[in-house]
Amino acid sequence: MKKVITYGTYDLLHEGHINLLRRAKALGDYLIVGVTNDSFDRERGKLNVRNNVLERVEAVKATGFVDEVIIEDYVGQKIDDILKYDVDIFAIGSDWEGKFDYLSEFCEVVYLPRTEGVSSTMLRAKSEIVVNLGVVGCGRIAKRFVAESSKVDAVHIESLYDIQPEAAEEIAPEGAYIAKSFEELVARVDAVYIATPHLQHYPQAKYALEQGKHVLCETPMVLSGAEAEELYRIAEEQGVVLLEANKTAYCPAFNHLVTLIKSGLIGDVVGIDASESKLWGKDKLRRELDPNEAGGSLYEMGSYPLLPIVRLLGTKYENINIYSRLNGDGVDVYTRGIMRFESAVASFQLGLGVKTEGNLVISGTKGYAYVPSPWWKTDYFELRYEDQNQNKKYFYKWDEHGLRYEIQEFVACIVNRRMTSARLTPQQSIAMAYVMEQFAERKNFFKL
Numbered sequence: 001m002k003k004v005i006t007y008g009t010y011d012l013l014h015e016g017h018i019n020l021l022r023r024a025k026a027l028g029d030y031l032i033v034g035v036t037n038d039s040f041d042r043e044r045g046k047l048n049v050r051n052n053v054l055e056r057v058e059a060v061k062a063t064g065f066v067d068e069v070i071i072e073d074y075v076g077q078k079i080d081d082i083l084k085y086d087v088d089i090f091a092i093g094s095d096w097e098g099k100f101d102y103l104s105e106f107c108e109v110v111y112l113p114r115t116e117g118v119s120s121t122m123l124r125a126k127s128e129i130v131v132n133l134g135v136v137g138c139g140r141i142a143k144r145f146v147a148e149s150s151k152v153d154a155v156h157i158e159s160l161y162d163i164q165p166e167a168a169e170e171i172a173p174e175g176a177y178i179a180k181s182f183e184e185l186v187a188r189v190d191a192v193y194i195a196t197p198h199l200q201h202y203p204q205a206k207y208a209l210e211q212g213k214h215v216l217c218e219t220p221m222v223l224s225g226a227e228a229e230e231l232y233r234i235a236e237e238q239g240v241v242l243l244e245a246n247k248t249a250y251c252p253a254f255n256h257l258v259t260l261i262k263s264g265l266i267g268d269v270v271g272i273d274a275s276e277s278k279l280w281g282k283d284k285l286r287r288e289l290d291p292n293e294a295g296g297s298l299y300e301m302g303s304y305p306l307l308p309i310v311r312l313l314g315t316k317y318e319n320i321n322i323y324s325r326l327n328g329d330g331v332d333v334y335t336r337g338i339m340r341f342e343s344a345v346a347s348f349q350l351g352l353g354v355k356t357e358g359n360l361v362i363s364g365t366k367g368y369a370y371v372p373s374p375w376w377k378t379d380y381f382e383l384r385y386e387d388q389n390q391n392k393k394y395f396y397k398w399d400e401h402g403l404r405y406e407i408q409e410f411v412a413c414i415v416n417r418r419m420t421s422a423r424l425t426p427q428q429s430i431a432m433a434y435v436m437e438q439f440a441e442r443k444n445f446f447k448l
Helices: 015-026 053-062 077-084 101-105 120-127 140-149 165-171 182-188 198-210 225-238 252-262 297-301 303-313 403-415 426-440
Strands: 003-008 030-036 068-072 089-093 108-112 131-136 155-161 191-194 214-218 242-245 269-278 319-326 332-340 345-352 360-364 368-371 380-384 392-395 445-447
Touching: 003 015, 003 077, 015 030, 015 089, 015 108, 030 053, 030 077, 053 068, 068 077, 077 101, 101 108, 131 140, 131 182, 131 403, 140 155, 140 165, 140 403, 155 165, 155 182, 182 198, 191 198, 198 214, 198 225, 214 403, 225 242, 225 426, 242 403, 252 303, 252 368, 252 380, 252 392, 269 297, 269 303, 297 303, 297 319, 297 332, 297 345, 297 426, 303 345, 303 360, 303 426, 319 426, 332 426
Parallel strands: 003 030, 003 089, 030 068, 089 108, 131 155, 131 191, 191 214, 214 242, 269 345, 319 445
Antiparallel strands: 269 360, 319 332, 332 345, 360 368, 368 380, 380 392
8 A cells, every 4th residue: 555645734725735635645545644733833933823723634634535634743753754654655735846855765755736826825815804902901911912912813903901001002012002991992893802900800801792892811711600601601692702811721732732641642531730839029929919809829820720630631520629828818829729520630739929840740541641840831741651661752842922822712713703712612711710719719628
């Protein structure tokens, strides 16, 4: 059997892609297609937002020419794949003429004629879809957000609002409008990014959704399960996108980790341990430790270690015990939670003013996954086994602050009219909000 392999992004799958796949298939008996992951545009500093990797994989499969689809994750993978799959022919479009001659050492290299007059770039340009975005709350995270948004296609920062106008003016890109009120900002834009203190998230998100605006809300989105359910219900009724802005949830490396584990590479998951902490001076943690601003380690950081738990073990936990050390204002400077599921147990550990190793360990019946600190900025992880010869390391690039991943997914949902994201579903976001609510009500709570 003659095996053929080809690679591509396959964004906005078009006639040119289909013709190339047809020609590649005709070269042999079995066609393998490598679809590049969501960081394929890093080299030019942009992230394409039309189709994410899952959508592109499904589009390639739907052509009917492909026998197997794989994900291209890293430079140099082509050689690894050719050897791994015992490939006879490497095929690629003629616009890459000469670029892959080095692969002729391993297999035959064929450059296929490309279809003139059509490309994904041209189709994206013709669509002229631009999401006009408003930024609410112009503090530390919003400053990073505005800078990162320039790395994502099809998004434009149209307006900003902060109760202190000078804060908005300081981070505003050229030409952006400084709104005089939150309501004025909402009226001017297609979508709203909310980066205000925690307690303002619910009323602001609700108002924006009721006005028919898409909403990307900083994490934790809300501190009540009922409020989270209400917001997602309003978003569904209005036909708009609501996403929680948890940057780890959308980054390529973390999602590849989840995919590998769900594929069974470490067996059944029986335990998850995730930690995060910050040891800043009190002068830098005034809001984070303010009881009137929902301060504390769980509210400030809890959604990050809860993320791998709900992604891998689900949202149907049976019980949670929460242990906290409180400061003189009643704010938790250290919190540890133990979650029991039907066939697994998970723990999350958080500190503001208490330092702990910020790693992630996922235990399975065949092996375990280890992500070193800071795991929430995943750029490297390992799958480890009893036989160390089977251990495998995975390396990725974490781009600057990483906010571009959540922006990309948010805009992709809007452009493709996809109301939810598989990377952080409404059910998962709601489950995390219920954990916050349990803490607020001091259920199964133990003071240290």
